[in-house]
Amino acid sequence: MRTGEELPPLEIPITRTLIVAGAIASRDYQDVHHDAELARQKGSPDIFMNILTTNGLVGRYITDHFGPGAVLRKVAIRLGAPNYPGDTMVLTGAVETVEDGTATVRVVGENGIGRHVSGTVTVTLPVREAADARDARDARDARDARDARDARDARDARDARDVADAGDAGGAS
Amino acid sequence: MRLKAYEGRPAAVGGVGKDPVNEPMIRHWCEAMGDTDPAYEGPDAVAPPTMLQAWTMGGLSGHTGRSAAYDELLGLLDTAGYTSVVATDCEQEYLRPLRPGDEITFDSVIESVSERKTTKLGTGYFVTTRTDVRVGGGEPAGTHRFRILKYAPARRRPKSPRARRPRPVVNRDNAGFWEGVGRRRLLIQRCGDCGTLRFPWLPGCGACGSPEWDTVEASGEGSVYSYVVMHHPRFEAFDPPYAVGLIELAEGVRIVSNVVGVPYDKVRIGLPVRLEFARFDNDGDDGDEGGEDGQDGELVLPVFRVQEGGGN
Ligand SMILES: [Zn+2]
Numbered sequence: 419m420r421t422g423e424e425l426p427p428l429e430i431p432i433t434r435t436l437i438v439a440g441a442i443a444s445r446d447y448q449d450v451h452h453d454a455e456l457a458r459q460k461g462s463p464d465i466f467m468n469i470l471t472t473n474g475l476v477g478r479y480i481t482d483h484f485g486p487g488a489v490l491r492k493v494a495i496r497l498g499a500p501n502y503p504g505d506t507m508v509l510t511g512a513v514e515t516v517e518d519g520t521a522t523v524r525v526v527g528e529n530g531i532g533r534h535v536s537g538t539v540t541v542t543l544p545v546r547e548a549a550d551a552r553d554a555r556d557a558r559d560a561r562d563a564r565d566a567r568d569a570r571d572a573r574d575a576r577d578a579r580d581v582a583d584a585g586d587a588g589g590a591s
Numbered sequence: 592m593r594l595k596a597y598e599g600r601p602a603a604v605g606g607v608g609k610d611p612v613n614e615p616m617i618r619h620w621c622e623a624m625g626d627t628d629p630a631y632e633g634p635d636a637v638a639p640p641t642m643l644q645a646w647t648m649g650g651l652s653g654h655t656g657r658s659a660a661y662d663e664l665l666g667l668l669d670t671a672g673y674t675s676v677v678a679t680d681c682e683q684e685y686l687r688p689l690r691p692g693d694e695i696t697f698d699s700v701i702e703s704v705s706e707r708k709t710t711k712l713g714t715g716y717f718v719t720t721r722t723d724v725r726v727g728g729g730e731p732a733g734t735h736r737f738r739i740l741k742y743a744p745a746r747r748r749p750k751s752p753r754a755r756r757p758r759p760v761v762n763r764d765n766a767g768f769w770e771g772v773g774r775r776r777l778l779i780q781r782c783g784d785c786g787t788l789r790f791p792w793l794p795g796c797g798a799c800g801s802p803e804w805d806t807v808e809a810s811g812e813g814s815v816y817s818y819v820v821m822h823h824p825r826f827e828a829f830d831p832p833y834a835v836g837l838i839e840l841a842e843g844v845r846i847v848s849n850v851v852g853v854p855y856d857k858v859r860i861g862l863p864v865r866l867e868f869a870r871f872d873n874d875g876d877d878g879d880e881g882g883e884d885g886q887d888g889e890l891v892l893p894v895f896r897v898q899e900g901g902g903n
Contacts, residue, residue: 443620444642444648469678477640478628482626492683493641495680497677
């Protein structure tokens with residue numbers, strides 16, 4: 419895993435059930451998250467997802483991607499266009515930094531009317547991921563060493579050939 | 592409103608989670624989120640870190656530990672017409688995993704209250720709180736910074752272009768009044784003989800009968816003398832329910848007008864109001880500045896805005 423690496427997108431259908439289930443699971447009983455009639459009276463076209471659900475989904479997107487053992491350290495999000503029923507939100511992410519087994523990932527969630535969420539997640543990578551990152555570095559180092567060795571070998575071979583050529587030439591003289 | 596004074600004051604003191612961290616709530620959360628991370632199930636389960644705020648929620652039985660300062664601040668904003676609320680930012684840091692059985696306590700502080708901002712949703716104020724969540728009253732488990740927008744919803748106006756407000760009938764007797772409105776001045780007639788003020792405009796003095804008059808400009812201060820809320824009949828140019836106020840001006844005369852700045856059901860007799868001029872039907876609802884202008888395209892009317900802090 420490297421800086422700039424993009425996470426595969428995650429599509430989340432915004433159903434009425436998801437909005438209500440998320441609101442209740444987060445103990446948020448504000449009527450705009452479950453009562454369409456009251457939501458309309460408050461100027462919203464329909465019920466909409468609460469911020470705690472968005473927060474939970476962003477966290478899930480990151481831990482799903484990095485797999486078991488990934489641990490969330492920080493989640494900071496800002497909301498924009500609301501998630502209304504019938505829409506689809508597509509979460510995308512890009513790795514911003516990786517250091518000492520901890521990554522920061524920039525996350526964006528777009529829906530049909532705009533950018534629902536943008537934010538940054540700090541996550542401690544599972545041992546395997548951290549090991550992979552280390553392996554990738556080791557492999558790169560090994561490749562670099564091999565390339566250097568190959569170059570040296572090639573040079574030696576050329577030198578040897580040059581010597582041999584010189585010898586042949588000498589022999590022909 | 593003296594909103595900045597609330598910065599630094601507690602929003603919740605000694606809050607206690609309604610339930611200790613527990614497996615059923617964790618499972619319900621994971622089901623809702625579609626989260627199948629094995630860390631959140633089994634004998635060594637931890638709670639999803641993003642549940643941090645959920646453990647502090649009051650639910651249907653209300654918040655614990657909520658401070659008078661926070662209720663006061665929200666009440667002040669409600670009274671001023673900023674009755675709607677939407678969460679805009681959430682920043683959480685997780686310091687320690689939460690496990691079933693952990694007892695949650697929390698304290699919150701009002702970090703900041705913004706200047707008045709105009710957003711797509713409406714005009715309002717951003718209020719930021721920071722909550723420190725602890726386990727067993729001691730060990731920090733995480734911090735949670737939360738920003739809400741407390742706003743007056745912008746009215747949606749789905750009316751057709753044909754449905755415009757009725758135009759005033761301007762005649763010799765009231766032309767001076769409408770000229771004044773055009774210059775953003777509310778003019779009151781004054782009798783040239785006995786000095787009695789009168790409104791609406793009439794050709795003669797009701798006190799002495801004199802046809803002589805001049806004008807004084809209203810200061811703009813007033814209060815709601817009476818009001819009525821219109822629900823029916825429906826007229827395309829208006830968006831019921833709305834409040835029609837009879838405003839008593841500081842000068843003593845009364846004028847029928849709209850009361851703005853609070854929801855229709857918050858208008859009360861005695862509310863202090865101040866004059867402002869509103870533009871209607873300027874054919875620019877969708878940013879289209881083309882077409883007619885002047886007195887045909889645009890209508891300017893005096894309306895009365897409830898003053899901040901009014902109605903306390
Ligand atoms: Zn008179």
